[in-house]
Amino acid sequence: MSARAGIVVTGTEVLTGRVTDRNGPWLAERLRELGVDLAFTAIVGDRPQDMEAALRFMAERGMDVVLTSGGLGPTADDLTAEVVGRFQGRPMVLDAALEERIAEILRPLMKRWPDLDMDAIRASNRKQAVIPDGATVLDPVGTAPGLVVPPAEPGGGPTVVVLPGPPRELQPMWSTAVETQALKAALTGATTYRQKTLRMFGIPESEIALTLREAESEGVDLDKLEVTTCLKRGEVEVVTRYEPDRQEVYEAFERVVKARHADTLFSDDGTTVDEQVASLLRGAGPPERSRPPLTVAVAESCTGGLLSARLTELPGSSDYFKGAIVAYSNDVKIAQAAVPPELIERHGAVSQEVAEALADGARTQLEADLGVGVTGVAGPGGGSEEKPVGLVWISVAGPGEERLTRSVNLPGGRFDVRDRATTVAMHLLRRALLAETPAAGLPHS
Numbered sequence: 001m002s003a004r005a006g007i008v009v010t011g012t013e014v015l016t017g018r019v020t021d022r023n024g025p026w027l028a029e030r031l032r033e034l035g036v037d038l039a040f041t042a043i044v045g046d047r048p049q050d051m052e053a054a055l056r057f058m059a060e061r062g063m064d065v066v067l068t069s070g071g072l073g074p075t076a077d078d079l080t081a082e083v084v085g086r087f088q089g090r091p092m093v094l095d096a097a098l099e100e101r102i103a104e105i106l107r108p109l110m111k112r113w114p115d116l117d118m119d120a121i122r123a124s125n126r127k128q129a130v131i132p133d134g135a136t137v138l139d140p141v142g143t144a145p146g147l148v149v150p151p152a153e154p155g156g157g158p159t160v161v162v163l164p165g166p167p168r169e170l171q172p173m174w175s176t177a178v179e180t181q182a183l184k185a186a187l188t189g190a191t192t193y194r195q196k197t198l199r200m201f202g203i204p205e206s207e208i209a210l211t212l213r214e215a216e217s218e219g220v221d222l223d224k225l226e227v228t229t230c231l232k233r234g235e236v237e238v239v240t241r242y243e244p245d246r247q248e249v250y251e252a253f254e255r256v257v258k259a260r261h262a263d264t265l266f267s268d269d270g271t272t273v274d275e276q277v278a279s280l281l282r283g284a285g286p287p288e289r290s291r292p293p294l295t296v297a298v299a300e301s302c303t304g305g306l307l308s309a310r311l312t313e314l315p316g317s318s319d320y321f322k323g324a325i326v327a328y329s330n331d332v333k334i335a336q337a338a339v340p341p342e343l344i345e346r347h348g349a350v351s352q353e354v355a356e357a358l359a360d361g362a363r364t365q366l367e368a369d370l371g372v373g374v375t376g377v378a379g380p381g382g383g384s385e386e387k388p389v390g391l392v393w394i395s396v397a398g399p400g401e402e403r404l405t406r407s408v409n410l411p412g413g414r415f416d417v418r419d420r421a422t423t424v425a426m427h428l429l430r431r432a433l434l435a436e437t438p439a440a441g442l443p444h445s
Contacts, residue, residue, distance in 0.1 A: 002037040002191040003065065006058035006158075010070040010080055011165060012045040022167050023069040030174060031067075032241075035190040039063065046077045055087045059157040065186045066158045070165035072144035074128055081147060084160050085132030089152035092130050098137055098145055099129035105143050135162075136182045141169040148182040159186035191243060196250060198238040198257055199267035201427050205231045207261070208238060215256040224249045234410075234420040235273070266430070273426045274314060280433035281320035294399065296429065297368035298324040299337040299358040301349065302376040302392060307422045322368040327358065337361035337373075348387065350375050355393035356405055362397075369399045370432065374425055376410075378417045392421045396432040404432045 007027055013019040024041045031038045040058060044050040051071070058066045071080030085092050102125050128144055131137065138146030147162040161177050163170045177183055200208075208229045216222055226241040238257065242250050258265060266273065283293040298308050308324035311317060325336045330349055333339040338361040339354060347353045358373025376392030383389035388409065395405040408424050410417045 002035055002193075003187045003189040004037045004039050004063050005031050005065040005067065006040040006042070006061075006063045007038065008051065008054045008058070008066060008068045009041070009043045010046065010051055010068060011043075014070070015043050015045045023163070023165070023170055026167065026171065027067050027069070027163075027174070030178075032193060032195065034178070034187065035192045036065070036187060046071065046079070048079050048083050051080065051083045052087055055084070055160065063158045064189065065161065065183070067161045067163060069163045069170055072128065072146070072162065072164045074125070074143070078127075080162055081131055084147070084149050084162055085135075088132060088149050088160060089156070090132035090134055090149065093133045094126065095129050095131050095137065098131065099126055102128055102140060102143055102145070105140060136180045138163075138173050138176050138180075141172050142166060144169065146173045146177060148177060148180050150182050150186070159183060193241050194244055194247070194250075195239060195241045196254070197267070197270040198240075198254070198265060199270075199272070200236045200238070200261050200264040201234065201266055201273070201423075202264045203236060203261065205229055205236050208236060211257055211260050214260065215253050218252075218256060220252045220256060221249055222253065225253060227253070234423040266427070273423070273430055274310060277311075277426055277430050277433065278314050278317065278320065280430065293320060294369040294433070295320050295322045296370045296372065297322040297362040297366035298372045298374070299327050299333075299362035299365075300324065300372075300374040301327050301333070301358070302378045303374050303418050303421050303425075304328060306418055307372065307374060307425050310422050310426065322366045325362060325365065333358065333361075336365070338365055350377055350387050350391060350393060352393055352395070352405055352407065355395040356397065356403065359395040359397035359403070359405075370429070371397045372425055372429060373397070374421060376417070376421060378414045378421075380414060390417050392417065392424070394421065394425045394428055396425075396428050402432065402435075404428050 007024050009021050009024050011019065014021050021043060028038050039061065042054045044054050055066060068080055068084065071078045082092060106125060131147055132149050136148040138148065142164060144164040146164060149160045149162060151157040159182060161183060163173055212222065212227065224242065224246045228239050230237045240250055240253065281294050281296060283291060296311065298311065300307050305324065305326045311321050327333040327337045330344050333344065333349065334341050337358050339357040343353045343357055355373045355375050358375060359371040362368065362373060363371025373395045374392065377383050377387055377389050379389035390410045391407065392410060393407045395403065397403050406428055410420045
């Protein structure tokens with residue numbers, strides 16, 4: 001059995017949702033890369049008793065390592081180091097060398113703002129340099145040091161890795177932590193995992209439950225695999241984790257998935273539709289479809305720029321993305337995206353005709369090879385019996401005379417409709433780039 005770990009994210013701002021936790025998921029992926037089995041993630045506020053209760057919960061369930069993030073700053077409510085020291089049975093001591101290291105970091109700040117309360121800064125500096133006796137210090141990336149704190153008695157519980165809250169500090173510090181002897185000793189039981197991701201579009205998640213049953217009926221021993229399914233942004237993601245000696249079992253399972261979902265499986269190598277679209281725009285693809293790179297532009301209404309943002313999330317997107325027109329009002333559709341006003345008058349802004357005109361306008365106005373047009377009713381108001389909330393028309397135009405247009409009725413609130421509309425648009429663009437039929441894998445209205 002592999003080494004097991006837990007994560008404790010601290011901070012009332014995270015617990016209450018004012019700040020989104022980015023550290024837990026990031027650390028979970030790093031643990032997976034090390035072959036460590038993550039068992040629990042807990043989010044607690046800044047109350048010392050709650051932090052200690054979370055640590056006790058992890059220890060009682062046999063965790064080998066617990067990672068904490070947050071609570072290492074200079075203020076009075078930053079108490080993680082003190083709580084961990086008490087939990088591990090280690091007294092708090094002043095590390096003079098660490099105090100001087102933090103002072104060096106603060107000196108440029110003190111020169112820049114000479115009117116600051118120097119006594120208060122020195123007191124804060126000293127607070128951050130008080131650490132559990134016997135802890136391994138991880139040099140600060142900001143002003144807060146990290147710590148690797150084994151229990152005072154060998155075998156007395158998990159080793160606790162104390163990391164700062166800001167991701168820009170935590171992430172580089174983790175690389176240092178994994179090289180420490182204290183953490184290596186705690187992870188001696190780590191195994192090796194392989195992880196594969198299959199992505200499908202245009203089917204409900206319930207279909208995968210049927211596929212799992214069929215795989216078992218065909219003799220695939222799913223007990224040897226850890227299969228998880230997730231509906232994300234309108235796609236079904238199947239992630240399978242397994243040990244290397246179970247490769248054949250996974251391959252048998254993958255064959256069942258491919259046989260049942262050949263028309264909706266768009267990724268068997270973990271790539272996202274965003275990555276595939278970027279690759280196709282750059283000219284990559286099967287040899288029989290080789291062609292020069294292409295550019296794309298967008299004219300979007302109900303998504304308000306979300307599709308443009310998604311197309312530019314990947315580095316290097318300037319290679320293929322020409323620009324966007326966020327044509328929210330009819331006046332802008334007409335003036336900026338060159339939508340003929342009679343189309344809006346005759347068919348309404350949410351219609352096949354206007355979606356196609358937006359795609360044409362994006363392509364011609366911004367001089368791109370392909371244009372994408374999006375118009376719909378995101379809600380919660382504005383819908384009608386004929387055009388309900390969730391109705392979205394999407395069109396991809398060019399190059400040449402090619403065109404793919406589709407309407408979808410998307411469930412959920414305003415956020416869901418807008419977000420899922422970008423997913424449908426990305427898949428329609430992918431279909432256009434592959435010159436495939438628009439019906440395959442796309443939801444119908």
